[in-house]
């Protein structure tokens with residue numbers, strides 16, 4: 001009999017019951033909750049006269065809507081305020097573990113979960129947010145759900161699921177200098193497409209993935225959803241255990257030893273079979289920049305904006321033409337000639353301490369281009385912010401002309417006051433370049449933190465390897 | 468949940484691939500804590516020429532007359548014909564609520580994003596995958612014939628054109644059953660509460676750190 005994939009192991013350990021047609025009741029260990037996708041679920045639960053099944057599985061915090069102005073005390077937008085207050089009230093009424101505004105531990109739910117050790121290897125973890133795939137970096141089965149499913153997990157601690165297929169994305173070799181986890185995952189999406197992973201759970205493996213820090217692995221898994229996969233994951237190794245050890249929610253003492261023994265098995269068996277295997281060579285991957293309105297519309301920084309005239313598939317060609325119109329770009333323009341209006345370093349993809357260090361290393365002692373309207377750094381959590389300040393990174397950013405903000409989702413989705421104006425081009429370390437994502441009419445280009453930093457200094461994209 | 472059995476509905480085309488949930492309902496409308504009120508902001512950035520904000524009266528807003536839903540021939544639609552990877556991006560169920568409230572009961576596309584696909588069933592919307600060449604054909608027929616309708620038969624799992632041509636589609640048996648009966652998942656799952664408790668008791672032994 002063939003061995004098991006990591007996904008098989010995680011799945012099998014969480015099956016409460018299965019029907020012959022494959023419909024499975026899957027147990028959920030950890031439920032992360034934020035203000036945008038939970039109010040209707042809490043309300044429906046209350047109306048049905050139900051209680052949360054297991055309160056201590058839940059960790060809640062506001063992130064999407066929260067202001068990031070230094071030292072803010074209130075939310076000016078009354079609609080946003082009501083949403084955050086609704087989460088405050090639900091957390092209080094039910095006695096949830098909660099990191100409200102003002103708590104140093106608060107931040108983007110996908111940064112805070114791992115930071116607190118609320119994300120552990122071997123868990124099933126869900127959140128009403130598609131980037132929940134981030135937590136798969138810890139050899140967890142983590143995926144985003146809609147509000148009805150949030151309610152379902154609150155009420156039953158389970159989800160009704162059918163098992164996805166398994167895909168291995170094997171990134172061999174060694175990434176060159178200046179090529180980061182973000183570049184690897186953008187190259188992967190460029191290769192398999194934004195729907196390439198639909199119906200699959202992805203496992204990222206190979207030497208280049210093994211060589212990544214946990215921050216890097218989180219960046220890669222974060223964008224599994226941009227390849228269409230609900231979940232992405234990486235096997236456990238010492239890097240995982242070193243990160244998880246001694247976090248506030250992590251097991252201690254005897255329990256830690258017991259957990260580590262179990263976690264060591266969280267990798268695909270050598271003879272496991274996958275439904276699909278994709279391989280890439282990290283050595284051939286260059287720093288990536290997106291040019292269009294889907295993360296698959298990506299090229300290396302030393303390339304040019306593609307020409308739709310050369311695309312044989314008519315639907316794809318129409319998509320490219322539409323994207324170029326929206327982005328205000330002409331075919332064959334060198335990527336390095338795209339002039340920028342704003343730069344955003346933040347989001348659950350790239351706002352961890354390592355990301356801020358990488359950006360600061362490029363910026364140190366230099367100045368943001370005078371042509372930029374704004375350059376923003378938004379740390380992923382209050383603790384990332386504190387750590388960065390302890391290392392003096394905030395001063396490197398502010399001396400260069402960056403704004404240094406409070407944690408939150410911020411310009412990743414522009415639900416708060418941070419946003420692009422119509423027509424503005426932005427180098428962004430976030431994960432989505434959809435039309436209007438960072439503000440109506442805004443034009444987003446996804447890049448790594450180092451590339452965003454270099455672009456901020458130059459006012460246009462530059463190859464960070466030769467900068 | 469609303470039940471879905473059969474539908475004879477007017478079809479509107481949306482000829483773009485990778486339509487994401489940000490496009491279906493832009494983020495500013497997600498600040499609402501209600502489950503309703505999203506239909507008038509469906510495809511807001513494409514439907515209107517100005518920038519929409521929650522609470523706006525849409526009757527007064529300038530419309531983009533190139534957008535199909537603004538064309539009188541597509542008023543009173545209940546079936547949306549779309550392209551690959553429909554509903555990609557964010558997990559926001561608000562996208563489904565907006566489509567539902569606008570009047571859509573069924574979406575036909577060559578493929579859907581996973582989370583969106585699951586969310587549809589929770590509001591009694593039926594997402595149907597048909598092969599690309601069939602979808603292409605339907606796009607041509609819709610364009611050619613004002614008042615174009617399709618008949619969707621969930622029990623028989625068929626989509627039938629006005630010309631009588633029928634295409635079969637797949638649907639998960641469990642989801643089909645729930646849709647046909649308008650069942651609520653949570654109620655069904657709680658019938659297995661004893662199984663959930665038994666699972667928890669076993670897991671507490673095997674992996675006690677998960678319950679701290």
Ligand code: SF4
Pocket residue numbers: 063064108109110129131347348349408409412413430431
């Ligand atoms: S940072 Fe962006 S992608 Fe991440 S959870 Fe917030 S809005 Fe979603």
